[in-house]
Amino acid sequence: MTTPRTLTTVRTRLRPLRETDRDLWVRLHTDPAQYPFAPWARSDVARAEELLGAALVHWAEHGFGYGVVEDRGTGDALGVGGVIHGRDRRNLNLYYRLDVPHQGRGLGPEVARAVSADALEHGPALPLTATARPDHRASIRTAERSGFTLAGAAEEGAVLPGVPAVVVERARANDPADVPGPVVLVAPRAEVWRRPFDAETREAVLDLWCATNDSGGAVGFLPGAPRERVAEALAAHEEQMAARTAVAVLLRDPHDAVVAAAWWSAAANPLLGHRRTAYRVMSDPDRRGRNLGRLLMAAMHRVAREDGVEVAELGVRGGTGVDAFYAALGYEEVGRLPGGIRVGADDDRDDVWMARRLDGRPLLS
Template sequence: MPFETTTARLRLRRPVDGDLPFHVALHTDPRLYTHAPQAMRTEDENRCVFDGFVRHWDEHGFGYWVVEDLATGAPVGMAGVRHAGDHLNLYYRFDHDAHGRGYAREVAREAVVLATEWLPGMPVRAVVRPAHHASLRTAERAGLFRAGTVRHADDRPDEEPSVVLEAPRVVGVADVERVPSREQVLDLWCRVNDAGGAVGFAPGAGRDEVEATLARHEATMAAGRAVLGQLLDPAGRLLGLAWWDESPTPLLAHARWLYRVMVDPDLQGRNLGRLLMAGMHRLAREMDGVELVTLDYRSGTGVGGFYARCGYTEVGRVPGAIRVAPGDDRDDVIMARRLDGAALQPHGGS
């Protein structure tokens, strides 16, 4: 997980000793504790908490960031994920004057994506007071789903328990006989296509056409050359899917091709596309020897920017290669990225 990264408007960096005054000021402002005033710690207690944040970075290589405004360089909050028992806790707290700008959502979305790709094995959760509607919306827009309640240590005995929200997980399935939700896959695929998604068919394609293409993917899985990635919510509901395919050519054994990226069209804006991509990258990284991943998409769909945010670079296109309908030819756009995040290096020869 990167020690430091940026979003569209913010810099996210590791805390250092000089950030202690900001941390204390942020965590002793009563305006930020209207939903849980009993949870506000004293200045001395917050010094100890800050030391714990720094130690977590020292021990694990990730943790809560100091969030800075890219335009001014000024700190505006603290956010990120860190270990909390059997899960990773998603946290975000911003200066009162920074509220209303969408900063918490921007950072929370990035934190959950990075954790999904780089910190496998532990679910990302947030614990939020039920009356804190803005914080609940932030967690949900970051991709988390409500997964029960818990009596938090800071909850008063006469209050409702806190809400637990959990990020979806990406599960890889290599054995076609173990795909537990074939009908769910077909249902999702048809709904995405009917909603205008570029998932291999012209608008209005029938379920039988989709099923025939699914059968071809299943045959590739049965041959040991493909892995299905399924994005599942905490209850096991299918939210999205994609396939990694390998080439039978030994010269391309270090690469995989990404096909049929799709998420539930009814859940747009919930960060699920990036979470699916992050989980797929984790699956590819777990495959022996895989270093490079490639995809292609149909021009005119507006997804190039999305894939660029997932680390991909356009490496070529075939003009007019995809005929959506008579008189409607689109480019086949090819993008690639290295799994380690390094820049692509073209060969110097011709």
């Protein structure tokens, strides 16, 4: 997030906010239909223009912020959304507001999922939060589908897991005293391990690995594999970590539960020092559909770039549909061995190799 960039989703494009977006911004923030759950929060024209000015200053100072959501096909403006620093710069705040005619089309989650992953990959290393009125179920569901966990209500004196105190204090600063406080949701935080895990983390990762495997995830074993065998594979990865040839990246929810994990592995050959291979990419099967895979890979890419990695690689088991997930993240197929993975009798799958560059250059010319 150091330079203005445009994010794309299947149906939308999110571009940086501009001065010429004044009419759209003012209309969205003064329209009573936009505030059915908090009518007191609606701005007048002067206040909306003041907020626009602050949003433009944020872009100028930080190179990221709120943007305009456009239809990829027509270029029509659909709303606004993005991430900015919270007050006192103790957190990042996720925000999305679509024009009324475009609500109910699933565009909010589509944009919020992309913005959240982008913030984790490129933004400041701060807690990523979102607030919503407690009765605004659609807004809460959007945040949850983007990977956020409900931390609780921002009532006076509340201590919410993973939420800086200043966020709780300011969340309802402009609310009437007689209404319930807004709820705060928190995105998972990344945790990097360059040495073997402590005992508690090891058990949490092992639990996740077994659960992923038993739910059919392609993480090295068939469903029902004994826990001891998975533990042996985990110990092998920890040996690599001890030898500094592997790095583990975990995601934890605000309650400290490990909800996703993966490893980067480096080859011993110094000629391959600019490359890393991702292994055992897994997320909590009980939270599927909540953007954890995308958030995990965003964290993985961030760690790899910080380590100077230029090319990321990974293997995919054919027939799982996972290749489409990685393709959406910029990975391209660079090799395929038909029938290279034997899942069971009469069930051979292709062994697919995918890669992408992390330095902005194209992988394939």
